[in-house]
Amino acid sequence: MxxxxxxxxxxxxxxxxxxxxxxxxxxxxxxxxxxxxxxxxxxxxxxxxxxxxxxxxxxxxxxxxxxxxLAPAESQEVWACGVTYWRSRDARMEESSSQDVYAKVYEAERPELFFKSAGWRVVGHGGGAGVRADSTWSVPEPELAVLSNSHGEVVGYACGNDMSSRSIEGENPLYLPQAKVYDRSCSIGPAAVLAWEVDPSESAITMRISRGGSTVFDGAASLSDMVREPAELTAVLHASYPLPAGAWLLTGTSLVPPPPYTAEPGDSVTIEIEGVGRLVNHIVSVPHSGARAQPRLRRDSHVMRGG
Incomplete structure (x- = not known):
């Protein structure tokens, strides 16, 4: 745009x-x-x-x-954090059949980090953020995006949208990569505010979702509610994983649209962080081929050995 x-x-x-x-x-x-x-x-x-x-x-x-x-990413990998706010802990427990997984990581010494997107896939301000066609419950997740250099130093901030399929992850926590990583699942923008020009640690973060001209969700929170420091999360990302072109890190969310809301094509999502900017995306559907990988039925082990 x-x-x-x-x-x-x-x-x-x-x-x-x-x-x-x-x-x-x-x-x-x-x-x-x-x-x-x-x-x-x-x-x-x-x-x-x-x-x-x-x-x-x-x-x-x-x-x-x-x-x-354009989106503020080139060769940078995008990683994300989970369960960094009390509300995200509760939301992940609500959707999951394995609730104790999220309860434990909230206070654990080791944070939850996962790969989110290649830089070339990142959607920018004004672009279409995607929902998987095979998901029955999808939500945008507003997050502070932290830009680090190859030395692990924080050099910038932006607004991030970690699109997620709560129905897929809710089936089994091991499905998180499929719930989080797909075409148009990550948007960052509108630009990278230089880290030495702003301190967003106590900034307000808001998300407004509109559909057909009407607001269907309007929420606000404070980044001060985060239970882990963004710079420390960045350090963990770089700890044993060289990133020669730096990286973006989405630091988790505390604003989760409650059921029965699920993102639909045409929805408009506006994420704003005080001092960092405003990211606007419209929701689009990401096609699914229908591919499946059914488990093979296995015979008894003694039969397979010929016994």
């Missing part, structure tokens, strides 16, 4: 754009969009101090009207 100043955060941020058939990174600051002589992958190979110095040299002004807004 075209870059509109009203869609960009008030704080200085990195914006990925397409201009003249080419993709690039720009710096939005003081109501002005300027060219950056490095891509996001390249910037995230630098230390935070080096990155700040590199951004201080951005110069050439860009015409907003000639730019298309």
């Amino acid at each position: 075209p870059v509109d100043a009203g869609d960009l955060p008030a704080r200085p941020c990195l914006v990925r754009i397409a201009r003249g058939g080419h993709q690039q990174v720009a710096l939005w600051s003081g109501g002005r969009l300027t060219s950056v002589d490095a891509g996001l992958d390249e910037l995230l190979r630098l230390t935070a101090a080096q990155m700040r110095a590199a951004l201080a040299t951005s110069a050439g002004g860009l015409d907003l009207g000639a730019c298309e807004l």
Whole structure:
């Protein structure tokens, strides 16, 4: 979608754009969009101090009207956290037949981290966030998205939407990858607000869902309710897993639309975090081929041995 100043955060941020058939990174600051002589992958190979110095040299002004807004991700992997708020613990227990799994991880020393998306799959501001066609209960999950560099330093923040199939995960916690990882299941945007320009630790986070012009969900919470520190979660992600182009980390949700709500194509989802920005997506259906992998019936072990 075209870059509109009203869609960009008030704080200085990195914006990925397409201009003249080419993709690039720009710096939005003081109501002005300027060219950056490095891509996001390249910037995230630098230390935070080096990155700040590199951004201080951005110069050439860009015409907003000639730019298309893209998701703020290149080669970055996107990971996510679960059960980082009391409400998310309760919601996961409500949907699951294995409730103690979520009760235990809430207070456990080791957090829940899981892979969410490849960077090239991330949906940006104004794009279509997906629901699986084989899911009977799907929800958007608003989250603080944390951008880290290859050194594990937090360098940016954005709004994130961790689309999830609660019906699939509810059948069995081991189905979490299928409930969480599918086409258009992750949206991040509108841009990466620079970490040294904002402290979102006590910011309000809101989500509003509308359908056919009517609001069907409107909720608010505070990031101060998170029981784990985003920087510490980021450190755990990097602890034994090198990320040469950095990563985005979705840090969990405390806003869960209650039943009977399930996301439907055409719904509009607006996620806003104070000081970080506003992410708007419309819901689209993600086709399912109908593929199945039925278990084979096994004969008795002694018969299989020929006994």
